[in-house]
Amino acid sequence: MRIPAKRAIVIGMDGASMELVRNMAAEGHMPNLAALMKQGGWRPMIGVFPTLTPPGWTALSTGSWPGTHRVMDFNIHKPGKRLDQTEWGINTRLSQSEYMWNTFERAGKMPILVKWEMSWPPTVKKGIQVEGTGPGVSNHHQIAGYHLFVAGKWAPRRLVAQRDPETLDPSALQTVREFDPVELVEARGWRNLPKSNKPVQEVELTIRPLARGRGDMNRGKKGTPKPYYGLVYAKGSGYDRVRICKSRNGTLMLTDLGVGEWSDWWLDGFEIDGKRGRGYVRTKLITLTKSADAFELFFPQIWPNSGYTKPLSVAKEIDENVGNFLQNPMRDALGLIDDDTYFELLEFHHQR
Structure with a gap:
């Protein structure tokens, strides 16, 4: 009997449908991902509605439907405010559900997040996090864009x-x-x-x-x-x-x-x-x-x-190594x- 693993690595790719990933891996275009799929475990996931980055990644990270975690869009309208007054949805403070890495911390585990979308500002208390804002113009740290x-x-x-303004990075x-x-x-x-x-x-x-x-x-x-x-x-x-x-x-x-x-x-x-x-x-x-x-x-x-x-010291280690x-x-x-x-x-x- 195999001993259950004590560590797990979860890889997420924004907008990558499993059909596309499987085809690309099978055709030899993604050999590293193909090897990971062979050695590890994978499965298709049910998408959420609205089919956008903020509700999707927050659902993945909390196990809650958008109606529960309440991160519904890139631009979120607050009841009682003008329709053109919205809040940027890439913000962990908006989630009404607990993130899985905080659950792991409560269980005594050490989560490490590396560019995990929709995870900024950090909610980790004992874990390690590298960036994690998401796509587009959520660049809290950049000195300048291009x-x-x-x-x-x-x-x-x-x-x-044809350009669909709902799918574009406003900075581009x-x-x-x-x-x-x-x-x-x-x-x-x-x-x-x-x-x-x-x-x-x-x-x-x-x-x-x-x-x-x-x-x-x-x-x-x-x-x-x-x-x-x-x-x-x-x-x-x-x-x-x-x-x-x-x-x-x-x-x-x-x-x-x-x-x-x-x-x-x-x-x-x-x-x-x-x-x-x-x-x-x-x-x-x-x-x-x-x-x-x-x-x-x-x-x-x-x-x-x-x-x-x-912690801040991790950036120094990345820079040096x-x-x-x-x-x-x-x-x-x-x-x-x-x-x-x-x-x-x-x-x-x-x-x-």
Whole structure:
């Protein structure tokens, strides 16, 4: 007779129907998950109504139907309030039912939650938790959302599918506010310009802390803009590189990129509400034409090196032993960035 297991690992994937998972595993596209299914246990689950992330994950985490736990939607209307006054549903304080990890704690067990959706703010008392807000703009900890600096003939990518506003991340809606127009001009007042076969152009790249997060979920009220300085130059016959610098000194560079190249991550300082914090930055030169009449430089989400775990010391261990954390890889569901860039971000996310 086999001894009952004393530990269990539960894996949840938002929006992954069992039919899709089984087919992908059987066809060899998900070998790791196929191995887990073979070694462990799995079963289809009955969905809840409404079929949305907040009621579904809260039901999974509490064993209660939405009518019992009362987390009914992303935006929850409170009786007696105006219809346009809602509360963001990704919030454990709204649940009227006990979470299973708190039940485990009462039974003397040690729960560990790693990016378990709908589990923030933490309710664990003795357990360990790594992030856990959920999809979209519930980014309590991020220093800044993505920045997409564009100039010249750049244009948003066409979408061929119909957009359903009920299913979209509000932070990714493709309007003028969701990309960052900049201007390339002749470089002036610089020291130590790189050698170039064409006149060197400069571009100012301003990172806005707290940008592209839900206002009532941000980590602060006011972020201090942080400028980087770019040099667009021609190593070949046309413009083909950008150098990102801390100041207008070409030797104080953070990275130097050709088209399609990513920088390494660097840890930088930012200010929010007068307090200094540090976050990881990375960038990719997606587009640069030989005449520099089209320019596209992408910065993914800037995530801090601390503050997103309970206890706080866990973030330090992750930073030292695993590396930097990326909570929300940019979606290309709206065509904001190209597919290659999107999947490169996902690959980094998976490796973590």
